[in-house]
Amino acid sequence: MWQWFYKLGSPKIFYAMTERYLPWLTGITVLLLGVGLVWGLAFTPPDYQMGENYRIAYIHIPTATLAMGCYAMMACFSAGYLIWKIKIADMIAKACAPIGATITAVALATGSLWGIPTWGTWWIWDARLTSTLIMLFLYMGIIALRSAFDSVDSGARACAVLSLVGVVNLPIIKYSVEWWNTLHQGASNLSLSDTAANPPEVWVPAFFVGFGILCFFLIALILRTRNEILFRERRAQWVLELLSKGEAGA
Numbered sequence: 001m002w003q004w005f006y007k008l009g010s011p012k013i014f015y016a017m018t019e020r021y022l023p024w025l026t027g028i029t030v031l032l033l034g035v036g037l038v039w040g041l042a043f044t045p046p047d048y049q050m051g052e053n054y055r056i057a058y059i060h061i062p063t064a065t066l067a068m069g070c071y072a073m074m075a076c077f078s079a080g081y082l083i084w085k086i087k088i089a090d091m092i093a094k095a096c097a098p099i100g101a102t103i104t105a106v107a108l109a110t111g112s113l114w115g116i117p118t119w120g121t122w123w124i125w126d127a128r129l130t131s132t133l134i135m136l137f138l139y140m141g142i143i144a145l146r147s148a149f150d151s152v153d154s155g156a157r158a159c160a161v162l163s164l165v166g167v168v169n170l171p172i173i174k175y176s177v178e179w180w181n182t183l184h185q186g187a188s189n190l191s192l193s194d195t196a197a198n199p200p201e202v203w204v205p206a207f208f209v210g211f212g213i214l215c216f217f218l219i220a221l222i223l224r225t226r227n228e229i230l231f232r233e234r235r236a237q238w239v240l241e242l243l244s245k246g247e248a249g250a
Helices: 002-008 011-043 052-084 087-119 127-147 152-166 169-179 200-232 237-249
Strands: none
Touching: 011 052, 011 087, 011 200, 052 087, 052 127, 052 152, 052 169, 052 200, 087 127, 087 152, 087 200, 127 152, 127 169
16 A cells, blocks of 8 residues: 555656546546536425525535645645655645635635525625635635745745645634634534435435535646646656657647
């Protein structure tokens, strides 16, 4: 197992391995999102309190959760780069930032669409909303900070430090609804035994959409990391051979 992780740390091996997995991951993503979105948005019955408005939760909840997970992943790979100087770790951390910023923006936007009919306002300086907005600013700051350095290594180290400092915001987002009296409702827990509150026709498509969005995130992460590998290793022999084969095939 450790040998497998060691091999995956090589940009060349990472590029080759992910090329084999991408078609399968794409097929699974299309299947999960297709079934989940059509089922959840078209066939799930309206909620007895919120009516049709609750359907935005099929997008909002997984994107809000994934935004935090993406930041935690970015911080972990940043730590790996700082401690062990693993090049692929910094490449993955760099790829996480724009994806995480986009997902966070989608979570905030869908939350606002939820808030207008539910709370009567699209935005309020609630603890959960404000801390999530801070996470978006952290993502954007990390992107801007990396581009401010001419040296790749200097930018990588600075972004890694900022990523690790920003981790303190994650528990604030997670537990803000418990620590403070906020407008945002508590965590949405899907219990298989609580069929009255969460019947199967509600939570089953939610799981389809959730895992589908996760797979879509992995595809985007892999593609951006592969592009970063080609850019940084553009003078390596294996990249030159790969490009020459592509030109010959075209």
